[in-house]
Each structure stands twice: as C-alpha cells, then as structure tokens.
Amino acid sequence: MFRRRSVLALMIVGVVPAFATINGLVSAARARREAIARDWARRGDAALAAGRAADAADDFRTADEYARDRYRLQLAIALVASDRPAEAEAHLQTLWDETPGDGVINLQLARIAARQQRIPDAIRYYHAAIDGSWTVADPVAARRAARLELARMLLARGDRTQAQVELVALAADPPPAPADQVQLASLLVAAGADNRALNLLESALRLDPANARAAALAGSIDARLGDYRSARAHLDRARREGGLDAAGAALLDTVTRVLDLDPDQRGLSARERLRRTVRAFEIASAALDRCPSPTLDAMRDQRDRLAKQVTTRALAGDPDAVDDALAFVAGALDAARSACGEGGGDERALELVFDRRAAT
Amino acid sequence: MRRRLTLNEDQLLLLVAILIGVYSGLAVVAFRLAIEWTRLLLFGSSLRPPALRTVLVPGALGLVVAALVTGLFPAVRGSGVNQTKAALYIYDGFIAFRTVIGKFITCVLAIGGGFSLGPEDPSLQIGAGLASAFGRRLKLSADRLRFIAPIGAAAGIAAAFNSPITAVLFVIEEVIGRWSAGVLGAVVLAAVSSVVTEQWFLGDEPLFRVPPYHLVHGAELLAYAALGVLGGALSILFVKTVGALRPRLRALPPWTWYVQPMVAGLLVGAIGLRFPQVMGAGYEYIDQAMHDQYGWHTLVALCLLKVVATTASFVSGTPGGLFAPTLFVGAMLGGAVCAIERIVAPGLTGPIGAYALVGMGTLFAGILRAPMTSVFMIVEVSGNYSIILPVMISNTIAYLLSRQFQQHALFDLLSRQDGTELPSMEEERELDVRTVGDVMRPTEQVARDASDDRAYLYPDQSIDTALRLLDGRATAPVVHRADPRRIVGVFVLEDVIKANPLEEP
Numbered sequence: 080m081f082r083r084r085s086v087l088a089l090m091i092v093g094v095v096p097a098f099a100t101i102n103g104l105v106s107a108a109r110a111r112r113e114a115i116a117r118d119w120a121r122r123g124d125a126a127l128a129a130g131r132a133a134d135a136a137d138d139f140r141t142a143d144e145y146a147r148d149r150y151r152l153q154l155a156i157a158l159v160a161s162d163r164p165a166e167a168e169a170h171l172q173t174l175w176d177e178t179p180g181d182g183v184i185n186l187q188l189a190r191i192a193a194r195q196q197r198i199p200d201a202i203r204y205y206h207a208a209i210d211g212s213w214t215v216a217d218p219v220a221a222r223r224a225a226r227l228e229l230a231r232m233l234l235a236r237g238d239r240t241q242a243q244v245e246l247v248a249l250a251a252d253p254p255p256a257p258a259d260q261v262q263l264a265s266l267l268v269a270a271g272a273d274n275r276a277l278n279l280l281e282s283a284l285r286l287d288p289a290n291a292r293a294a295a296l297a298g299s300i301d302a303r304l305g306d307y308r309s310a311r312a313h314l315d316r317a318r319r320e321g322g323l324d325a326a327g328a329a330l331l332d333t334v335t336r337v338l339d340l341d342p343d344q345r346g347l348s349a350r351e352r353l354r355r356t357v358r359a360f361e362i363a364s365a366a367l368d369r370c371p372s373p374t375l376d377a378m379r380d381q382r383d384r385l386a387k388q389v390t391t392r393a394l395a396g397d398p399d400a401v402d403d404a405l406a407f408v409a410g411a412l413d414a415a416r417s418a419c420g421e422g423g424g425d426e427r428a429l430e431l432v433f434d435r436r437a438a439t
Numbered sequence: 440m441r442r443r444l445t446l447n448e449d450q451l452l453l454l455v456a457i458l459i460g461v462y463s464g465l466a467v468v469a470f471r472l473a474i475e476w477t478r479l480l481l482f483g484s485s486l487r488p489p490a491l492r493t494v495l496v497p498g499a500l501g502l503v504v505a506a507l508v509t510g511l512f513p514a515v516r517g518s519g520v521n522q523t524k525a526a527l528y529i530y531d532g533f534i535a536f537r538t539v540i541g542k543f544i545t546c547v548l549a550i551g552g553g554f555s556l557g558p559e560d561p562s563l564q565i566g567a568g569l570a571s572a573f574g575r576r577l578k579l580s581a582d583r584l585r586f587i588a589p590i591g592a593a594a595g596i597a598a599a600f601n602s603p604i605t606a607v608l609f610v611i612e613e614v615i616g617r618w619s620a621g622v623l624g625a626v627v628l629a630a631v632s633s634v635v636t637e638q639w640f641l642g643d644e645p646l647f648r649v650p651p652y653h654l655v656h657g658a659e660l661l662a663y664a665a666l667g668v669l670g671g672a673l674s675i676l677f678v679k680t681v682g683a684l685r686p687r688l689r690a691l692p693p694w695t696w697y698v699q700p701m702v703a704g705l706l707v708g709a710i711g712l713r714f715p716q717v718m719g720a721g722y723e724y725i726d727q728a729m730h731d732q733y734g735w736h737t738l739v740a741l742c743l744l745k746v747v748a749t750t751a752s753f754v755s756g757t758p759g760g761l762f763a764p765t766l767f768v769g770a771m772l773g774g775a776v777c778a779i780e781r782i783v784a785p786g787l788t789g790p791i792g793a794y795a796l797v798g799m800g801t802l803f804a805g806i807l808r809a810p811m812t813s814v815f816m817i818v819e820v821s822g823n824y825s826i827i828l829p830v831m832i833s834n835t836i837a838y839l840l841s842r843q844f845q846q847h848a849l850f851d852l853l854s855r856q857d858g859t860e861l862p863s864m865e866e867e868r869e870l871d872v873r874t875v876g877d878v879m880r881p882t883e884q885v886a887r888d889a890s891d892d893r894a895y896l897y898p899d900q901s902i903d904t905a906l907r908l909l910d911g912r913a914t915a916p917v918v919h920r921a922d923p924r925r926i927v928g929v930f931v932l933e934d935v936i937k938a939n940p941l942e943e944p
Contacts, residue, residue, distance in 0.1 A: 082578070083577050086577050087454070087455075087577060090458050090573065091458065097465050101465050101468050101640060102640065104468075104469065105640045105641070108472050108476070111479075115479075115484045119484070141484065141485060141486050144486060145484070147644065166730065166731050169650055169729075169790070169792070172650050172651060172790070173648055173730065176650070176651045
C-alpha cells in the first residue's frame with residue numbers, strides 16, 4: 080500500500096516537470112513556426128507586389144500552414160489576383176463565417192461575386208463591406224472606395240438608377256481631395272446626375288481653382304445643360320490651366336459660336352438680335368448650298384423667296400418675319416443635316432441653339 | 440480522530456485515468472512536435488520540397504526504420520490498434536514500455552520522413568503503453584490492469600484527434616466492444632483530461648477548418664449516396680489489396696524486411712515528386728481539398744495515389760497509423776464527387792468542404808468498419824450537427840457494401856494474418872443472444888402462488904443472466920414482465936445443457 084501511494088504521489092508530482100518540459104518544447108516550436116510563416120509571408124508580399132500572383136498564393140499558403148489562419152486573407156487576395164476565384168471564395172467564406180462584419184473579407188467576396196456575375200450577392204457583400212469594420216488606417220476612405228467600386232460595377236452593368244443611389248450617398252459626404260471629388264463627379268455624370276456632379280465640381284474648384292479636369296468636366300456639363308456662358312467660363316479656365324483636350328477644345332469652340340450666334344440670348348440689343356437673325360439665315364443658306372441634294376430644292380426656293388425680307392432693315396419693321404426667318408433656319412439646318420450630314424462649326428452651334436429653343 | 444484518506448480500487452482507477460489522460464496528452468503533443476521537427480529537418484519548410492530530397496529521404500529512412508523495427512522494436516510494427524486489443528484480451532493489459540519508446544521513435548521517423556501513414560493509431564498505442572506501465576507500477580488488480588490499456592488508448596487517440604467523443608466511441612466500439620459501466624467512466628475521464636492537456640498547449644482549434652455547410656437541394660443526397668457507393672468500393676479495394684500483399688511480403692526471406700520499407704519509401708517519394716500531398720499524414724492537404732483548392736482530376740489522382748502510397752507504406756511493415764490516410768483518401772474522394780457533380784448538376788451542388796468531410800466518414804466506415812465512430816467523428820470534428828444526414832447515408836452505404844464484399848474488417852483481417860485470435864467487435868456486436876424465452880418450456884398461463892418466494896425469470900433475459908440467477912437450482916418459473924404473478928413457462932437447466940453440448944477439447 081505504501082509503495083502504491085508513493086508511485087501515485089510521484090505520478091502526480093511528475094506532472095509539473097512534464098508540463099514544464101513540454102511547454103518549453105511547444106514554445107520553441109511555436110517560435111520557429113512563427114519565423115517560418117513570417118518568412119514565407121514576406122516572400123508572398125514581394126511576389127504579389129511584383130505581379131506574380133500565383134507564386135504569392137503558394138507563398139501565403141505555406142505561411143498560412145505555419146501560422147494557422149493568420150495569412151488566409153492574404154492567400155485569398157493572392158488567389159483572387161491569380162484568377163482562381165473558386166479557391167479564394169472557399170477561404171473567404173471560412174473567414175466570413177468567423178467574422179461576417181469584416182470589411183476586407185466582404186469586399187473580396189463582393190469582387191468574386193461580381194466577376195462571376197452573381198450581382199445580388201455582389202451588392203450584398205459590397206454593402207456589408209461598406210457597413211463593415213475596417214482595421215486600416217482610414218476606414219472612412221476604405222468604405223468610400225468600396226462604395227465607389229460598387230457604383231462602378233453597377234454602371235458597367237448599365238444599372239444607372241442603382242448606381243446613382245450609391246453615388247448620391249457618396250456625394251452627400253464627399254471625399255476631401257479635389258481629385259477624388261472630380262472622380263466622383265465623373266461617375267455621377269455617367270449615372271445621369273449632372274446637377275449633383277456640377278455641385279461637386281464647383282466644390283472641387285473652390286478647393287483647387289487650378290484643377291483643369293474639374294473645369295473641363297464642369298464646362299461639358301454646363302454645355303449639356305444649355306448654360307453656355309458658364310460652359311465657356313469653365314472651358315476657358317481649363318484651357319488656361321492647360322487641361323483641355325481636343326474634344327474639350329472643340330466644345331469650347333462650339334460654345335463660343337453658340338454665344339456669338341444665339342439670337343435669343345438675354346441682354347442683346349434689338350439691333351444685335353436682328354443682326355444675329357440675318358447671320359443665322361446666311362448660315363442656313365450656306366448649308367443648303369453645300370448640300371446639292373434635290374430634296375432640298377423646295378427649301379432653296381423658299382430661301383430665295385425669303386432672302387429679300389431677311390435683312391436688318393426689313394426685319395426691324397416686321398417682328399413676325401423674324402420668327403418666320405428663324406423657323407426657316409431651323410428647318411433648313413435640319414434638312415441639310417439629314418440629307419448631307421453634319422455641317423461646320425457654325426451650323427452645329429446653331430443646331431444647339433435651335434434644339435434648346437425647341438425644348439423651351 | 441485523524442482520518443486517513445483512502446481510495447478503493449474503483450476510485451483509484453478513476454484518479455489514475457485522469458493521470459493517464461494528462462501524460463498521454465503530453466506524450467501526444469511531444470509526438471506531434473517531433474514529427475513536425477523531423478519533417479522540417481528533412482524536407483525544409485516548403486510545401487513542395489526539392490526533388491532529390493523528396494525521393495531519397497523516405498527511401499533512406501525506410502532503411503533506418505526497418506533496422507530499428509527488425510533489430511530493436513519488433514512489437515512496434517503495424518498501426519497499434521490490434522496491439523492494444525491484444526493487451527486487453529491476451530496479455531492482461533501488458534504493453535512493454537520499450538514498445539512505447541520504439542513506437543514513438545520509429546513513427547516519428549516514418550511519418551516525418553514522408554511515409555504515407557498517420558499519427559493517430561500510434562498515439563493510441565503510446566497512450567495504451569503509458570497506461571499499462573502506470574497500472575503495473577501501481578500494482579492494480581488483474582481485472583483493472585486488463586482494462587487499463589483501452590483507457591490509455593482512449594486518451595491517446597482523443598489527444599491525436601482533439602476529439603474526446605470520437606475517442607471514447609472508438610475504444611468502446613473497436614477495442615472493448617461493450618458499454619461496461621466500470622470502464623466507461625475511466626475511459627471518458629482519460630479522454631477528456633488528455634484533450635484538455637493537448638488543448639492547453641496546442642489550442643482548442645478543431646482538427647479541420649470546415650467551411651460552412653448547407654444542403655442545397657434534397658436531390659443532393661443522391662450525390663452523397665453515390666459517394667457512399669464509391670467510398671465502399673474504394674474501401675474494399677484498399678482492404679483487399681492490403682490483405683493480399685501483406686502476408687506475401689511477410690513470407691519473403693527475413694533480409695527483405697530491411698529492404699521493403701526502403702522500396703516503399705522510394706515509391707512514396709517518386710509519387711511525391713509530382714504529388715507531394717500524398718507524403719506524411721497530409722492534414723494540411725485535407726484542409727486544402729475542403730477549401731476548393733483542387734480540380735476534380737487532381738482530387739481523383741490524389742485519392743488513388745494515396746491508396747497506392749499508403750498500401751506500400753503499410754504492407755512494408757513500416758510502423759504508422761491508417762486513420763489519417765483513410766481520412767485523406769475520403770476527403771479527396773468526397774471532393775472529387777463534388778467537383779464532378781458541379782459539372783453535371785451545377786445548381787444542385789453544396790460546398791466542397793461538406794463532401795470532403797462526408798467522404799472522410801465514408802472511408803472510415805468502409806475501411807475500419809466502426810459505423811458509430813465514423814458518424815460522430817465527422818459531427819465532432821466539423822462542429823456541425825446538420826451534416827449528420829448525408830454522413831449517415833453515405834457511411835451506411837459504404838459500411839454495408841464493405842461488409843457484403845469484404846468478409847473481415849481491416850483490423851480483424853490483420854490480426855488473423857498475424858495469427859492472433861482477437862475477438863472481432865463487429866462479430867460480437869452482431870452475435871445472436873439467446874434468451875430465456877427461446878429455451879423455456881411454455882406452460883398454460885397460471886397464477887404464481889403468493890407464498891412462492893423462489894427466484895423467477897423473465898422471457899427476455901439472456902441465458903447468461905438466467906444461469907447466474909438460477910444459483911445452482913435445476914429449474915425456475917418464467918413470469919410475465921407486466922404481471923410477475925402470471926407464470927408463462929419453466930426454465931430447465933437440463934434443456935440448456937442439451938441445446939449447448941460442450942465440445943470435446
């Protein structure tokens with residue numbers, strides 16, 4: 080009995096040194112695993128930065144093997160980058176199961192779902208990413224970037240209404256950097272929210288008056304909205320800052336012509352209005368002459384009949400003749416464009432004038 | 440008056456069971472660390488080691504392990520499950536401590552060196568060996584000592600799987616064979632204390648990181664049934680191949696016993712050049728299969744090549760376990776079924792992790808033929824009860840197929856080949872127990888006299904129980920369960936003896 084007690088006591092006491100020994104071994108093993116995992120993760124980061132996503136995935140997989148689950152997210156990101164969405168999604172789903180509110184995980188899942196055309200899933204994950212928790216330095220920027228990405232995806236699919244909802248939410252609390260505001264404004268334009276885009280661009284221009292891109296975009300929106308004075312001011316500003324491309328320059332030319340030719344412009348003297356009417360008649364007449372199509376013969380006959388009446392002196396005494404002349408101009412430009420295609424700068428400018436006239 | 444704290448034999452067994460669990464847990468942690476260190480030392484940290492090492496290391500270690508097994512530790516050959524059963528049924532709980540040491544060293548070298556074997560069955564034997572050593576030192580009674588090995592086995596396997604329920608069920612189902620209240624408490628305590636110890640050091644993370652599971656459509660169960668059929672077929676193939684090759688290789692001249700593990704190692708290494716996943720226990724690759732990292736063709740290749748590598752490793756006499764390879768093959772097979780189903784019926788396929796998990800249980804049921812353990816193991820390692828339906832369907836099919844076309848379960852087959860007549864738990868489970876009702880002489884139903892105080896029997900009692908209750912008398916009345924005053928027959932000892940004559944020795 081005494082011997083049994085001694086053996087039992089020895090067994091109980093022996094647990095302590097046994098625990099201490101194994102603890103030392105486990106600590107050493109853990110430290111070694113950590114070091115190996117860090118080493119492989121560094122290789123993975125380098126490979127990913129160098130665009131070798133497949134190698135990065137292998138490296139992160141090895142790292143994850145030694146530091147259980149620590150590098151799984153990086154592995155998933157590398158798998159997404161190496162176009163292996165199914166593998167990435169399986170890892171991400173496991174991570175999501177553990178932390179369903181994580182912004183990064185939801186964003187990656189959203190990207191995979193979008194790539195696989197599972198749009199409802201993608202939208203759900205994007206929203207979870209936007210509302211989720213982010214452990215990055217600037218979570219607000221990360222959320223904004225996720226929403227921007229969602230809006231881009233929706234625009235790419237032609238869902239302008241849903242995209243506008245997301246972009247309007249972004250515009251309500253716009254990014255502080257003017258460049259980001261311009262980027263957001265361009266998406267708002269693509270989503271058909273011109274006025275909100277214009278407000279945002281004005282804000283960007285207040286912060287950075289030399290922002291040529293903002294001025295050019297604002298000018299194009301102004302022109303589309305028919306505010307040619309503002310359009311010319313914005314486009315001029317863009318040109319001065321050296322940020323006007325060929326299309327912008329052409330638009331500036333058109334806008335300038337509109338402002339020079341528009342007989343309905345506010346603030347014009349009666350004489351100037353008549354002069355512009357006569358000038359419009361001359362441009363329409365030239366449009367009929369450049370187009371030899373026989374379908375325009377009737378228009379040319381009408382032009383010949385009206386020609387004597389469309390002078391500044393004749394029109395001054397007959398206000399109704401002004402309206403007749405401008406109605407003829409609109410019809411002639413339309414007919415010439417239908418028969419022979421787009422005309423020169425003045426013709427296009429006048430067409431814009433008459434389009435707006437028709438709209439009002 | 441000063442009272443001394445004394446423990447009776449039962450209480451002592453429970454206390455010892457806890458200690459066995461703690462020490463087994465520590466031993467298993469050390470075992471796992473040793474395997475990992477050996478692997479890192481021999482192959483480096485990359486999951487895809489250099490080609491020359493991949494081929495040469497298993498071959499060279501095969502030679503070393505063969506020398507150790509043949510020269511120093513002949514009892515460590517094989518997986519360890521049958522040795523534990525032999526300790527219970529033949530050697531009165533005795534497992535030499537030298538075997539524990541030998542098992543530890545040779546398995547660390549073999550598994551760390553890339554042989555396609557697992558650490559669970561050796562952990563079971565290490566636990567059983569430790570328990571046996573403790574029991575002998577404590578001079579436990581012969582009856583207690585006999586059951587000490589299964590208690591240690593439960594502790595060893597619980598720590599290896601990080602799953603106490605699986606361990607308890609496996610030991611009850613495959614080693615002890617019955618639910619004995621006297622041992623069950625000790626087995627449970629040992630398993631729990633072992634898992635607690637293991638988790639103290641290695642954390643409480645489950646063995647596998649299982650992706651979320653859901654049944655996509657009821658028709659998906661057909662795919663799980665197909666998995667059961669394929670798993671059953673593969674189990675039969677594996678057991679029959681092992682059963683056919685093992686005795687032939689053992690029958691070769693003894694000098695070849697040194698060479699066989701080397702040849703097996705070279706074969707495993709050659710496979711490892713293209714598919715390094717088949718080397719070692721392969722848990723990390725099971726995890727990858729569960730997370731959709733392989734296409735169907737890779738999964739099929741891994742499944743078949745693992746069968747080849749494991750068969751070669753095991754029949755060559757290299758010590759190591761079959762649990763991990765079984766789970767590996769099952770996971771790959773399950774993954775392949777899922778990947779193919781995705782092509783055939785893309786809308787009806789659930790996550791691949793679920794198929795891999797069910798596949799593991801299926802192969803476990805088909806090869807090891809421990810149906811209860813196979814079901815609860817999957818539920819326990821997945822932590823997901825909802826997966827039980829496909830697991831039950833697939834496991835049952837594989838189990839029934841295996842029984843139909845393969846007479847003996849793997850461990851029974853191995854013990855027969857070794858010339859050790861260990862009881863087959865499967866056969867014992869299905870033993871037709873005769874009852875009092877089967878042998879009694881029916882009578883006209885009469886009321887028992889109120890003054891009759893003789894012991895009486897019930898028709899549903901076993902004959903064993905009846906003989907105990909008879910207490911030397913030649914007859915006893917058999918009464919109705921619902922009304923003990925109503926006699927329905929007479930149990931006559933002579934009838935039992937006539938029906939079961941003693942065999943001539």
